Amino acid sequence: MDKARPSFEEGGKLHAFRSVYDGIDTFLFTPNETSRSGVHIHDSMDSKRTMIIVIVALIPCLLFGMYNAGYQHWLAAGADSFPFWQLMSYGFLAVLPRLVVAYVVGLGIEFIVAQWRKEEIQEGFLVTGILIPMICPIETPLWMIAVATAFSVIFVKEVFGGTGYNIFNVALVTRAFLFFAYPAQMSGDKVFVASGKMLGIGGEIDGLTCATPLGQVATSGATDAAGVAGAMTDIAGDPVSLWHMFLGLIPGSFGETSTLCILIGALILLFTGIASWRIVLSAFAGGAVMALIANWCATPTYPASFLTVGEQLCLGGFTFAAVFMAPDPVTSCRTNTGKYIYGFLVGVVAILIRTYNNGYPEGAMLAVLLMNALAPLIDYCVVEANVRRRMARAKAAE
Amino acid sequence: MSIGIKVKKGLDIHLAGGVPENARPAECRCATVAIVPDDFTGLIPKMELREGDPVKAGQPLFHSKLDERLKVTSPVSGTVKAVVRGERRKILRVVVETGNGEPERINVAKALSDKVAAREALLASGLWAMLRQRPYDIVPAADARFRDIFVSGFDSAPLAWTPASISKEEAKALETGVKLLSLLTDGKVYVSRRPGSFLPDLPGAEMVDVEGPHPASNAGTVIAAIKPVNKGETVACLDMATLRRIGLLAISGTVDFTTTVAVTGSEVKNPALVDTVIGAEISAILKNNISEDGRNKRIISGNVLTGVAVASDGYLRYPYRQVTVIPEGDDVAEFMGWASLSPKKQSTSPTFPGHFLSRRLFKPDARLLGGRRAMIMSGEYDKVFPMDILPEYLIKAILAKDIDRMEQLGIYEVAPEDFALAEYADTSKLELQKIVREGLDYLRKELS
Numbered sequence: 001m002d003k004a005r006p007s008f009e010e011g012g013k014l015h016a017f018r019s020v021y022d023g024i025d026t027f028l029f030t031p032n033e034t035s036r037s038g039v040h041i042h043d044s045m046d047s048k049r050t051m052i053i054v055i056v057a058l059i060p061c062l063l064f065g066m067y068n069a070g071y072q073h074w075l076a077a078g079a080d081s082f083p084f085w086q087l088m089s090y091g092f093l094a095v096l097p098r099l100v101v102a103y104v105v106g107l108g109i110e111f112i113v114a115q116w117r118k119e120e121i122q123e124g125f126l127v128t129g130i131l132i133p134m135i136c137p138i139e140t141p142l143w144m145i146a147v148a149t150a151f152s153v154i155f156v157k158e159v160f161g162g163t164g165y166n167i168f169n170v171a172l173v174t175r176a177f178l179f180f181a182y183p184a185q186m187s188g189d190k191v192f193v194a195s196g197k198m199l200g201i202g203g204e205i206d207g208l209t210c211a212t213p214l215g216q217v218a219t220s221g222a223t224d225a226a227g228v229a230g231a232m233t234d235i236a237g238d239p240v241s242l243w244h245m246f247l248g249l250i251p252g253s254f255g256e257t258s259t260l261c262i263l264i265g266a267l268i269l270l271f272t273g274i275a276s277w278r279i280v281l282s283a284f285a286g287g288a289v290m291a292l293i294a295n296w297c298a299t300p301t302y303p304a305s306f307l308t309v310g311e312q313l314c315l316g317g318f319t320f321a322a323v324f325m326a327p328d329p330v331t332s333c334r335t336n337t338g339k340y341i342y343g344f345l346v347g348v349v350a351i352l353i354r355t356y357n358n359g360y361p362e363g364a365m366l367a368v369l370l371m372n373a374l375a376p377l378i379d380y381c382v383v384e385a386n387v388r389r390r391m392a393r394a395k396a397a398e
Numbered sequence: 399m400s401i402g403i404k405v406k407k408g409l410d411i412h413l414a415g416g417v418p419e420n421a422r423p424a425e426c427r428c429a430t431v432a433i434v435p436d437d438f439t440g441l442i443p444k445m446e447l448r449e450g451d452p453v454k455a456g457q458p459l460f461h462s463k464l465d466e467r468l469k470v471t472s473p474v475s476g477t478v479k480a481v482v483r484g485e486r487r488k489i490l491r492v493v494v495e496t497g498n499g500e501p502e503r504i505n506v507a508k509a510l511s512d513k514v515a516a517r518e519a520l521l522a523s524g525l526w527a528m529l530r531q532r533p534y535d536i537v538p539a540a541d542a543r544f545r546d547i548f549v550s551g552f553d554s555a556p557l558a559w560t561p562a563s564i565s566k567e568e569a570k571a572l573e574t575g576v577k578l579l580s581l582l583t584d585g586k587v588y589v590s591r592r593p594g595s596f597l598p599d600l601p602g603a604e605m606v607d608v609e610g611p612h613p614a615s616n617a618g619t620v621i622a623a624i625k626p627v628n629k630g631e632t633v634a635c636l637d638m639a640t641l642r643r644i645g646l647l648a649i650s651g652t653v654d655f656t657t658t659v660a661v662t663g664s665e666v667k668n669p670a671l672v673d674t675v676i677g678a679e680i681s682a683i684l685k686n687n688i689s690e691d692g693r694n695k696r697i698i699s700g701n702v703l704t705g706v707a708v709a710s711d712g713y714l715r716y717p718y719r720q721v722t723v724i725p726e727g728d729d730v731a732e733f734m735g736w737a738s739l740s741p742k743k744q745s746t747s748p749t750f751p752g753h754f755l756s757r758r759l760f761k762p763d764a765r766l767l768g769g770r771r772a773m774i775m776s777g778e779y780d781k782v783f784p785m786d787i788l789p790e791y792l793i794k795a796i797l798a799k800d801i802d803r804m805e806q807l808g809i810y811e812v813a814p815e816d817f818a819l820a821e822y823a824d825t826s827k828l829e830l831q832k833i834v835r836e837g838l839d840y841l842r843k844e845l846s
Contacts, residue, residue, distance in 0.1 A: 026769060030735025032728045034764040038814075038831035039821045040702045040724065041411070044743040044750055046768020047825050048736040050775065053749055120769050164772025164826070272749045276777065334776035334790060383791050387806040394628035 019114035023121035047163075051126045053274050057265035058130055058255070058324065064248055065255040066091030069138050072193040072251055073202050076210065076235045086201055093198035095254060098133035101142050105149045106132075113158050124163030124170075124330075125153065131171035131324065134255025135317065135365075136178065137191035144185065148177040168372045169331045175365055192251040193235060210235045212252045213245070214316045214354060217307065218361040223300035228307060245314035256320035259313070266323040275327035278336060279343035283322035286347025287313055294355045304355045318350055321364035331372040335382040342378055346371045400599065401588075403623045405610030407784040409746065409819050411556040413702065414664040414759040415722075419562065423658050423671035426685075431474050431677035432491045432713035433459060438470055438527050440536025440842070443489050451478045456502035456523060456653045459492050467540040471524030473655035473676040475499035491713065494677075501652045509578055509648050516581040520644065523653045528640045528716070532618070532627045534838045535813035544634045546585035546625065549576075549641050551597050552608075554615040555701040558720055559660035559671065563596045568642060575645030576603045582634070589641075590620045612703075613784065618816040622785035627811050639719060659714060663698075663723040664761035665689050678714045683721055694726035696764045703818035704831070727763025735767065746781070746823050771826040779820035779830075787811060789820055793830060796837030801844060809841060 007014045008021040027048070035042065070087025106125045114121040132149055152173040157166045179186050192212055195205045211219070213232040220231035232240045240250055248258025256262070269275035291312035298305040313319060326332060326346045333342040346367050353363025360366075435443040443460040446469075447453055455475045462468035472478075476497035482490045504523045508515035520526040521540055531538035538544070552560045564572075579587050586604045591597040593607040606624065608614045617635035627633055639657060646654045659672045667687050674683060680697060688695060698705040700718035708714075714721065732738075741751040744760040752758060779789035787808040795803035814831040821830040 027736075028734060030730075030732040030765070030767060031769060032730055032732075033766050034696070034726055034728050035766055036829075038829050039818055040696060040698055040705065040707065040722075040764050041413075041744075041762040041822065042765065042767050042827060043747070043823050043825070044735075044738070044745040044752075044762075044767050045747040045823075045825045046736060046827070047771050047774055048768065049747075049749060050825055052736065122769075122771060124774075162772070164774045273747065274749075274775075329774055329776045332776070335788060336777060336780065339777075383788055383807075386786070386788055389786070390626075390628075390806065390808055393626065394630075397628045397631070 016115065019111050019119075019121045023111065023114075026120065048123050050274055051123045053272050054127045054269065054324075055130055057268040057274075058127075058134065060261035060264045061134060061255040061258060061320070062095075062130070063088075064258040064261040065134060066095060068248060068250075068257055069094050069194055069254065070202070071249055072210070072235060073195070073205075076193050076195070076205050077203050078236070090194070090198050090201045093201065094138055094194050095133055097142055098136070098140065098145055098254075099130065101145050102132040102149050103129040105146045106153050109150060109153045109158065113162065117162075119162070122163040124157070128153075128170045128174075132174050135171060135175050135253050135320070137186065138194045138254050139191040140178065140186065144178055144182055145174075148174045148181070151177050164330055166330055167376075168369055169325055169328050172325055172365055172369055172372075176369060179365070192253070210251050212316065212361070213240055213250055214304065214361040217304050218358045220303050222303040222306065225298070225306040228303050231303070242308075242310050242314065245311060250315075253317060256317045259319045262319045262323050269323065269327070275323065276329070276332070276339050276343075278339035279327040279332055279346075280323055282340045282343030283326050283347040284313065286344035287318055287322065287351050288347070289344075290348040290351035290355075294351060302356050302358060304358075304361070307355075312351055312355075316354065316362045317364040318347075321350065321368050322347065325364070325368045326371070331375065333375045333379050333382075335379050337385075338375070338378045338382045342371055342375055345374070400605035400607050401624065402593070403590075403606060403608045403610075403614075403620065405608060405614045405619060405623075405784045407780070407782055408611035408613055408619075409782045409823070410554070410611040411702070411744070411822070412756075412759050413556050413662075413724075414761045415662045415666050415669050416557050416759075417559045417660045417662060417669045417671055421559075421669075421671045423673040426659075426672045426674040426678065426682050428496065428674065428679040428682035430479055430493050430495050430679060431675055432493045432679075433470060433473070433677050434491045434713070434715055435460065435470070435489050437716040438537050439530075440534065441468060441470070441527065443470070445481060445489070445492075447478050449478055449481055452476070452497075452499070453478055453494060454499055454502040455655060456504065458524065459494070460489070462537075465540050467521045468527060468537065469521065469524050470527045471502070471653065475501060493713075503651050504647060504653070506648050506651045510574070510581075513581045516578050519578075519647060520582075523647050525640065525644055525647060525653060528636065528643070530617075530635045530813075532621065532633050532635065532813065533810035534842050535815075535835075536838075536842070538632065538634055542632050542634070544583040544585070545627075545631045547579050547583050547587045547634045547636070548617045548621055549579075549587065549589040549603070550615050550617055550620070550635070550637045551589050551591040552595065552615050552638075553719075554612040555703055555720075556612070557660070557662040557722060558615075558701055559658075559662070560592075561596065561658075569598060569600075571642050571645030571649065572597075572638075573600050573602070573645065574648045575641040575643075576600050578644055578648050579634075579641070588620065588624060590615065610784075613782075613816065613819060616813075616815055618811065618813055619784050622787075622811060626786070626808075629805060629810055631810075637717075657719055659683060659718075660720045661687060661723075662720060663702075665695050665723040665725060674714070676714070676716055680708055680712045680714060680721065681710060683714060684710070684723070688723055694729050696724050696726045698722040698724070702762075703822060704815045725761070725763040727765040730763065730765070766827045768825065768827050770828065773826055773828070775825050778823050778825065779817075782819035782823055783816070785811065785816070789817065793817075793828075793833055796833055796840075799837075799840060801841060804837060804841060809837060814838075 069091035222228045291309040294305040350364045350367035442463040458469040479495040480493040509519040590606040699715040792807040814834045817830040
């Protein structure tokens with residue numbers, strides 16, 4: 001690598017690719033820059049490793065997403081047997097192009113901006129790039145992913161200054177952009193199960209419709225708990241049990257169906273201290289409290305209020321948002337007290353939106369984005385409390 | 399009477415190359431010593447002597463441009479060998495060649511009973527310049543009134559050495575020092591120590607027993623726990639060695655410039671103690687004691703957190719009683735270091751196996767081990783910052799040069815050294831101590 005360096009420096013033949021060279025060089029070799037001021041030794045942890053750990057934590061969800069994509073397809077085709085490797089290959093082939101598109105578009109923009117600003121390429125998009133396909137329905141067209149990714153990387157991240165400066169979670173804005181720009185293609189009952197052949201694996205299924213359980217509940221018009229439970233069926237028409245919801249063998253966005261796999265990811269993130277336990281814990285607490293309240297005051301106007309606490313937490317993107325989206329350190333609260341409040345409100349708002357709005361059966365995305373916007377306000381109040389304490393002390397000393 | 403403090407947030411960094419407990423100091427004489435004006439933060443030097451002038455130990459080398467009473471004195475008798483200047487004639491260091499001669503005698507007749515005499519004795523002897531004040535972490539003004547005085551009686555920094563016992567004479571010197579210092583404040587003289595340590599209760603001082611990890615010994619930590627500094631207040635901070643020197647001055651009328659230096663670090667062959675004087679030559683202190691494996695070395699005057707890198711032909715910088723040698727690390731090409739699971743890597747993160755090896759002594763080098771980034775992770779500074787201050791917000795206020803906000807967030811309570819552990823643990827590798835130093839300088843300039 002060092003031999004190639006001169007051609008990438010200012011004036012070299014390949015100078016236009018300096019940011020790419022730097023990115024690859026620092027990825028392969030730890031930079032040997034040493035400290036010039038202050039402390040002489042540094043912790044071995046850096047932001048590259050931080051991001052990679054998040055990706056590692058996402059792998060169970062990704063693998064399960066592949067299996068589930070195949071499983072739903074087979075189920076829709078009316079199959080009785082579910083050959084594991086075929087299911088996995090089908091899901092792999094379904095998600096691969098989406099992953100590639102998200103990374104190529106997002107990293108491409110990051111490389112260009114880094115080159116333009118004469119900065120080092122930063123690793124923030126490594127996580128965003130894998131999150132985007134995981135929170136989108138499996139049938140999202142590739143061009144939509146490309147457009148949405150470009151939009152959010154440019155307008156949510158780069159215009160604010162790049163990694164570490166964004167106000168909103170980049171991956172979630174991608175999802176929100178898709179949702180609001182292409183509502184017909186991004187919701188309803190057409191997109192959550194793959195219907196086409198992947199390189200000869202699987203079959204063509206015509207007229208396939210299957211909404212997510214939350215979508216079914218919202219449109220069911222059920223007036224009691226039994227009606228709601230009956231409304232949630234899989235593609236084959238069988239009722240969905242809580243165990244299935246927990247395992248994640250239900251239609252939904254690619255990587256967010258399996259509560260079990262998300263919890264494995266959560267264990268990794270919490271053990272390594274990369275996700276704030278304060279946020280994750282209080283998000284679940286907030287969700288559970290709101291679900292309990294909704295369930296106590298269940299009303300036929302809003303069928304989702306008949307869902308139990310367990311169902312509310314296992315269904316939809318709630319767990320995924322609580323574990324992978326809410327604790328994003330850049331867009332969440334930064335003070336410890338603020339984190340409790342922020343997490344709790346993410347949980348409450350997510351359940352609030354999904355329960356009391358039949359037209360919009362999932363609230364986790366909007367809840368996190370809304371709280372991203374409120375996080376600086378919460379932090380402001382916490383910081384002001386600290387300032388007031390200091391001012392009061394100074395006054396007492398006078 | 400003593401106060402107990404438990405420091406909960408902080409970090410003990412375990413490094414290889416500590417001085418054995420029963421070590422006895424070896425004598426180290428050197429041909430030249432040097433004083434670096436930069437070590438006396440806030441003091442702009444004006445030379446009193448020229449190159450070639452004879453000088454006595456305790457005689458002023460230079461004084462403050464703004465106040466002639468603030469003097470820095472020569473640690474040895476001899477001749478001024480060189481006044482090394484840098485850009486815009488800034489004095490980089492004053493080198494004194496060691497010779498023979500009597501030390502300067504200071505008038506200390508009334509130093510233990512009269513407030514003015516006590517102050518004058520300290521100013522004339524140069525010991526005043528060894529005090530630091532909060533706010534700003536600078537040499538206090540000659541007429542400063544201190545709310546309280548804080549003495550750090552131990553050092554919890556990595557590889558720092560604190561004696562296990564003291565002689566009767568030394569205890570007497572410390573007592574005398576406290577007596578003199580108490581004339582400079584209307585408040586109290588606090589002396590911190592480890593519970594059950596060698597340090598006896600000193601009459602006239604409020605003893606503070608501090609438990610917990612580094613930065614337990616930092617003055618900032620103790621002040622924050624006892625009585626934080628408010629706007630408009632000034633407190634003085636000093637270490638045990640300076641307290642002892644003050645006591646000896648009051649007893650004998652001369653300044654004792656000897657110091658015991660701990661030679662530490664993974665690249666030192668035999669970690670040891672060296673008896674020498676302030677400003678001694680590094681080459682004499684480290685004589686044949688650096689491992690010869692052909693790798694680049696970093697020699698630090700001080701500890702790995704707050705010390706200053708010096709050249710192998712450099713000098714022991716004044717405030718430090720420790721020399722640490724670690725690998726520089728700029729000759730290492732580590733493949734995919736971010737993915738490493740090597741137990742040799744030290745980290746506060748549980749993603750490294752080394753995190754769980756609490757007894758392992760690590761041998762880190764001076765690399766940043768990552769690229770500089772914006773503040774990404776939150777709460778990293780809080781974990782190692784034991785004051786009721788929001789460090790991240792204070793740093794941001796300093797970067798924004800927002801004076802009101804800095805004041806509100808507690809800048810008067812902090813010194814750069816308080817941010818050293820946060821700088822170590824920061825995954826974004828920001829230069830926090832430098833930021834705080836520049837913030838304090840900016841604030842002082844704007845408010846003066």
